Structures are given as structure tokens and as C-alpha cells.
Amino acid sequence: MKSSPALPLMADRTAARRDLGLTDESDGGWWKLPGGSLPAFWLRRLHQLGAHSGWVVPFHRKALRQPVGGCRLVLVRVDDYPRWDRPLGEFLEFDRLLARYGVPYALGVTPFLGIEPRKGRLDAAEIDTLHRLTERGVTLAQHGFTHRPHRWGRRHTVELPAYSSGELADWIGRADTFYGQSHLPPPAIMIPPFDGITPESLQAISDRYLIVTGGPASLSTLGPVAPGVRLNRSVYLPSYYPHMYATDMYGRLGKRLWTQATGAVIVFTLHWAWEVRDGYHRLESLLAALAGLVVPWDQALRRFAPARGDA
Numbered sequence: 001m002k003s004s005p006a007l008p009l010m011a012d013r014t015a016a017r018r019d020l021g022l023t024d025e026s027d028g029g030w031w032k033l034p035g036g037s038l039p040a041f042w043l044r045r046l047h048q049l050g051a052h053s054g055w056v057v058p059f060h061r062k063a064l065r066q067p068v069g070g071c072r073l074v075l076v077r078v079d080d081y082p083r084w085d086r087p088l089g090e091f092l093e094f095d096r097l098l099a100r101y102g103v104p105y106a107l108g109v110t111p112f113l114g115i116e117p118r119k120g121r122l123d124a125a126e127i128d129t130l131h132r133l134t135e136r137g138v139t140l141a142q143h144g145f146t147h148r149p150h151r152w153g154r155r156h157t158v159e160l161p162a163y164s165s166g167e168l169a170d171w172i173g174r175a176d177t178f179y180g181q182s183h184l185p186p187p188a189i190m191i192p193p194f195d196g197i198t199p200e201s202l203q204a205i206s207d208r209y210l211i212v213t214g215g216p217a218s219l220s221t222l223g224p225v226a227p228g229v230r231l232n233r234s235v236y237l238p239s240y241y242p243h244m245y246a247t248d249m250y251g252r253l254g255k256r257l258w259t260q261a262t263g264a265v266i267v268f269t270l271h272w273a274w275e276v277r278d279g280y281h282r283l284e285s286l287l288a289a290l291a292g293l294v295v296p297w298d299q300a301l302r303r304f305a306p307a308r309g310d311a
């Protein structure tokens with residue numbers, strides 16, 4: 001059997017000194033969330049209950065709580081392009097709203113969607129839309145390859161960890177060929193579908209994607225890793241509970257969602273299909289508050305690229 005890469009060994013302490021201002025060398029668990037020794041289920045509940053009771057739970061141990069140079073990056077990630085059960089026109093309506101508030105974002109693209117009723121490679125209209133979005137400054141991210149659900153353990157659904165490292169390399173090759181043939185920039189960001197990523201699958205994609213995202217579910221599949229920690233060659237930027245359910249949580253926590261959050265990078269996640277169902281009510285108030293605050297992902301890519309040699 002293949003041995004599993006140990007998560008603490010994947011965490012890059014040298015990068016944390018540079019990227020996150022880590023100075024406390026005595027804390028061996030610096031890369032872990034506070035409460036990181038709790039079972040993942042309880043850590044998820046802690047984040048959820050904290051947010052619902054008005055407490056912004058810190059995501060970093062003391063040594064990593066200050067943003068480097070006081071400059072915090074606030075980013076927005078949008079999942080599910082295309083969505084299997086919603087037409088392109090609805091996505092365009094959502095996108096117009098983000099454009100109106102001047103909120104830049106990374107769009108999670110699934111090039112070979114494998115979910116009925118919308119199965120198959122992106123079509124001409126969808127590719128054409130991506131051209132217009134990139135011209136306007138939207139960053140393309142990779143949201144898995146097919147988004148098809150695979151079971152992981154008893155409670156979780158994943159895509160990427162269902163593949164061997166050889167299969168992942170094949171999928172990456174196919175996706176990059178697709179972007180090349182479509183004259184689109186190949187994404188430097190991987191948004192694992194269902195936030196399902198394991199140490200093994202992260203190791204297998206780490207040379208290709210500078211940034212890998214996660215969420216509450218990856219506390220179980222990957223481990224209790226603090227946002228901004230570099231694992232192998234990828235910077236891990238999860239959206240834990242309050243930032244994953246951003247539009248709902250803004251109603252409860254308001255601006256504390258970003259003023260009291262710890263760490264140098266905050267990633268708000270939006271699922272456009274959820275917002276369509278809600279009639280954009282909660283989304284509009286969040287966008288109005290975030291206008292002028294959110295930076296393009298290019299800034300995050302530039303901040304993290306030079307040390308990796310990708311600049």
C-alpha cells in the first residue's frame with residue numbers, strides 16, 4: 001500500500017515566515033487551526049455555532065493572527081460554472097450584479113461536467129462567455145474536471161480524491177488542452193468540488209496549481225489547516241464556515257466577517273445557484289458592503305508566485 005504523505009510534513013514553515021509573518025518557532029502546530037486537535041465534526045460545529053452566536057472564531061493561532069504588513073487580501077470565489085440544473089442566462093444575471101458593484105472574483109469552471117441533465121464539455125456559448133469575463137478581469141479557476149460525486153468514507157462526497165495520482169495527471173492534461181484549444185488562460189487555482197481534497201490528492205496536483213481552496217468539508221478530508229498555509233507547492237486558501245455561507249452570515253455578523261477574521265487572506269465563497277433561488281436579496285447587501293474592498297485574484301497570485309518560481 002502507498003504510504004500517506006504526513007500533513008505536518010507538507011506544511012512549509014519557511015514559506016509561512018515569508019507569507020504569513022510566522023515568528024514563533026516554538027509552536028510545532030503553527031499550521032493548525034485553534035482547536036485543531038478536536039475531531040473534524042466538532043471543529044465544524046464550533047465554527048458554525050460560533051458564527052450563529054455572533055462570535056467570529058479565529059482561524060489562526062496567535063503567531064499568525066496579524067495580517068502581514070497590515071495588508072489583508074479579501075477575495076471572492078464563485079463555484080459551479082456551468083451549473084447542471086440552471087441555464088447560462090441565470091449565471092449572466094448573477095455576474096451583472098457583481099459587475100455592477102465592481103466586485104472582482106475567481107470563477108470555478110468545470111470543463112467536462114458529468115452531471116445530468118447538463119453533461120459534456122463546455123459548449124461554444126459557455127466558452128464565449130468565459131472570453132468576455134476574462135477580458136473584464138474575472139479570473140478563471142478550475143472547479144474539478146467532471147464535478148461527478150464519489151463517496152468518501154461514510155459522510156462525504158468528493159471528486160479529486162476518487163482519482164489516483166496518475167488519473168489526476170491525465171485529467172490535468174486534458175483540462176489544459178481544453179483551455180489551450182479554447183484560447184483561454186489555464187487556471188492557477190483549483191477549487192476542489194464539494195471542498196473534497198485529501199493530503200494525497202493535494203500532493204498530486206500541487207505542482208500544477210499555485211492556490212488550492214477548501215471549506216468546512218475539507219476539515220474532514222484534508223485536516224485542520226489554517227488559511228494561507230503552503231502545503232507542498234500550493235497555498236491553501238479554504239473558506240471555513242462564516243465565509244462559506246457568506247451571504248447568510250453577513251446578516252448575522254456584518255462587517256466583522258472581515259474586520260475580525262484572522263489571517264492575511266479572506267476568501268468569500270458564493271454559489272450563484274443558491275443566490276438565484278434567494279432572488280439575490282442577501283447577496284446585494286453583501287456586495288454593497290464589499291464594494292471597493294475585494295481585490296482581483298491576480299494580487300493573490302502575485303503575492304504567492306515569486307517564491308515558488310512561477311512569476
Ligand SMILES: [Zn+2]
Pocket residue numbers: 079080143147193194
Ligand atoms: Zn461545485
